[in-house]
Amino acid sequence: MFRIPGSRAPFFVLAALVLGASAVVSVADDSADAVKLRIGKGDPVLGREIAVTELCQECHALDGNSTAPATPKLAGQYSQYLIKQLADLKKGARKHQTMNIIAASLDDADAADVAAYFASLKKMKGDAPRNLPKARALFENGDPARGVPSCVSCHGPDGKGLVVGTTFNPVIGGQQHTYLRGQLASWKLGERSNSADGVMNRFVQPLSDAEIDELAEYISGL
Ligand code: HEC
Numbered sequence: 001m002f003r004i005p006g007s008r009a010p011f012f013v014l015a016a017l018v019l020g021a022s023a024v025v026s027v028a029d030d031s032a033d034a035v036k037l038r039i040g041k042g043d044p045v046l047g048r049e050i051a052v053t054e055l056c057q058e059c060h061a062l063d064g065n066s067t068a069p070a071t072p073k074l075a076g077q078y079s080q081y082l083i084k085q086l087a088d089l090k091k092g093a094r095k096h097q098t099m100n101i102i103a104a105s106l107d108d109a110d111a112a113d114v115a116a117y118f119a120s121l122k123k124m125k126g127d128a129p130r131n132l133p134k135a136r137a138l139f140e141n142g143d144p145a146r147g148v149p150s151c152v153s154c155h156g157p158d159g160k161g162l163v164v165g166t167t168f169n170p171v172i173g174g175q176q177h178t179y180l181r182g183q184l185a186s187w188k189l190g191e192r193s194n195s196a197d198g199v200m201n202r203f204v205q206p207l208s209d210a211e212i213d214e215l216a217e218y219i220s221g222l
């Protein structure tokens, strides 16, 4: 079931070797296999009911493409990533007043189902790529001199998400601009610290606020 799209395969195999992973899967598309992988074990039909009754759709929209700038899109996001975030929010390992309360009201089965529902939707997309060459270079190549890795190496081409071994690196391409900027700033300040081994805190640390602004704007357009 692991698929590696032809033309990009050498890049991903290389990324796998660098990251010491055994399997790397790009799930940039909405093919049946890709959608099945990102839905995981939950039931998207039950999940849709939860999205309605628990009011997730009021903020995140029923098609998963929230229109509020600080509210993340969930459309086509990996259920595995969403379940981890809901668990982290539930136990307070990730802090957000409203979402801490909402996540605490979901049991594990509900979380898996609602995550499966949002994962089953067509993947989020930005309205247009922005012409920001510096941000694009940082996104694609990182800045090795400052210890900033390429974002694409984990988040996949155009930030559309990438499975590396057992890690589901989230979709960030096409995510809400204000939300992205907020998360990058939180990683930098250490207010959000729930990535494994603090990787995201380390990667964002060297970036200036202006670079974070531009990166968020660039990524949101993808
Ligand atoms: C009142 C508005 C509101 C409601 C209702 C709401 N959310 Fe959220 N949700 C947010 C906001 C705002 C954030 C961003 C939190 C942050 O900035 O860290 C968020 C974040 C999330 C995240 C993290 C996404 C990511 O990319 O890391 C998940 C998962 C999530 N919500 C799921 C849900 C589910 C499932 C429901 C329903 C059970 C729900 N939310 C209901 C506003 C809401």
Ligand code: HEC
Pocket (backbone or CB within 6 Å): 072, 084, 138, 139, 148, 149, 150, 151, 152, 153, 154, 155, 167, 168, 169, 170, 171, 172, 180, 183, 184, 194, 195, 196, 199, 200, 203, 204, 215
């Ligand atoms: C080694 C792999 C890796 C690299 C390189 C990487 N990331 Fe991440 N990133 C992750 C993982 C894993 C998560 C999810 C962490 C968690 O569990 O909360 C994440 C989360 C994020 C999030 C939060 C997404 C959301 O919906 O809340 C943003 C934004 C982000 N990364 C941006 C970037 C940017 C920009 C770069 C390049 C400067 C980058 N990442 C480089 C692995 C990586």
